[in-house]
Amino acid sequence: MIFSAAFKVYSTLSSRRFISDLADAHAKNYISKVPHFNSIFNYLESTEITPILRELIARSSLPLKAIEIDFAVDSSGFSTCQYVRWFNAKYGKEVDNHDWIKVHLMTGVRTNVVTSVEVTSRHANDSPQLPALVHSTATNFTVREVSADKGYSSIENHNAIAEVGATPYILFKSNATGSSGGLFEKMFHYYSFNRDAFLASYHKRSNIESTFSMIKAKFGSRIRSKGATAQINEALCKVLAHNLCCVIQSMFEFNVVPTFCAGSSLAQIPL
Numbered sequence: 001m002i003f004s005a006a007f008k009v010y011s012t013l014s015s016r017r018f019i020s021d022l023a024d025a026h027a028k029n030y031i032s033k034v035p036h037f038n039s040i041f042n043y044l045e046s047t048e049i050t051p052i053l054r055e056l057i058a059r060s061s062l063p064l065k066a067i068e069i070d071f072a073v074d075s076s077g078f079s080t081c082q083y084v085r086w087f088n089a090k091y092g093k094e095v096d097n098h099d100w101i102k103v104h105l106m107t108g109v110r111t112n113v114v115t116s117v118e119v120t121s122r123h124a125n126d127s128p129q130l131p132a133l134v135h136s137t138a139t140n141f142t143v144r145e146v147s148a149d150k151g152y153s154s155i156e157n158h159n160a161i162a163e164v165g166a167t168p169y170i171l172f173k174s175n176a177t178g179s180s181g182g183l184f185e186k187m188f189h190y191y192s193f194n195r196d197a198f199l200a201s202y203h204k205r206s207n208i209e210s211t212f213s214m215i216k217a218k219f220g221s222r223i224r225s226k227g228a229t230a231q232i233n234e235a236l237c238k239v240l241a242h243n244l245c246c247v248i249q250s251m252f253e254f255n256v257v258p259t260f261c262a263g264s265s266l267a268q269i270p271l
Helices: 002-011 015-027 037-044 047-064 127-138 155-163 182-193 195-219 228-253
Strands: 070-088 093-108 114-121 145-148 167-170
Touching: 002 015, 002 037, 002 047, 002 228, 015 037, 037 228, 047 114, 047 228, 070 127, 070 195, 070 228, 093 127, 093 195, 093 228, 114 127, 114 228, 127 155, 145 195, 155 167, 155 182, 167 182, 167 195, 182 195, 195 228
Parallel strands: 070 145, 145 167
Antiparallel strands: 070 093, 093 114
16 A cells, blocks of 8 residues: 555556556556555555655665765745635735645755655744754764755754764854854854855755755645645655655666665665
């Protein structure tokens, strides 16, 4: 059912039209039987598949372990079918707009593969999500640099990146000073007196904008599911499908031999 759900999100088709693709997958022995299209919705509503999808996203990034050492963090919104209403100061009246969820990603800057992900409501702040993303990535990857925009600028985030042995390149806010001490102060002075060198590493974060653009262009910027759990799982399926595309592209661009088993050589690059 996870294969069917991820395949359905990958296809971007409605469930009824997607059944023919599932029938083809069944004929090729990818699945044991063709499920009813409502069964896909029912499984997307299950909280039990959420940790499995997270694990699959992590595993799908493992073949690129030998390539990615610099990473970037950011978030982006995916609209849902629900609506929210608020007062619009420009037009002087209440307006209805699509509600959305926020997808927080950490990606490699060379292949755009997603190494860790968090899905939250639209009200969640970006900065508190960084430590979990960094530590999850450091479990599988050697992290050398982490770049992020000024929305993530905090002492806690600098320290969280340093804990995994990496260097933070987070843009500083206009009111930032070096009076706080520690790593935050060191990076602030490095930013102040070595601006070009700092920005050379910081601007690697532009690649995460490409990552979100790739996901939305291929698999859509809208979440079709209505339930909160289903929306999270559908967003995770989009990220999983994106990772598989990145692995396939890297097979040809970097001559990577994909190996998804953590107990073996995770990636082999012919010299």
